[in-house]
Amino acid sequence: MVRRRLAWPEIRLRMAESTAASVRGVRMAIRKLREASPLWVWLAIVLLVCGAIAYVAAVSIMEYLMAAGT
Known part of the structure; x- marks a missing residue:
């Protein structure tokens, strides 16, 4: 199986998705912290x-x- 190179728009899309996921995780952690504090x-x-x-x-x-x- 040959792995193809990603085009620049695909790279940006994947970076945005991972950033959005990490931000959601941080927000969930903050929300849980607020409920517990x-x-x-x-x-x-x-x-x-x-x-x-x-x-x-x-x-x-x-x-x-x-x-x-x-």
């Missing part, structure tokens, strides 16, 4: 809110102590 997103938001509350509490306590000392 809301717990991490909510945990990150909760951690950020806890940090903000702790910061505000610390600043308020420091200002109260500085005002009480004068």
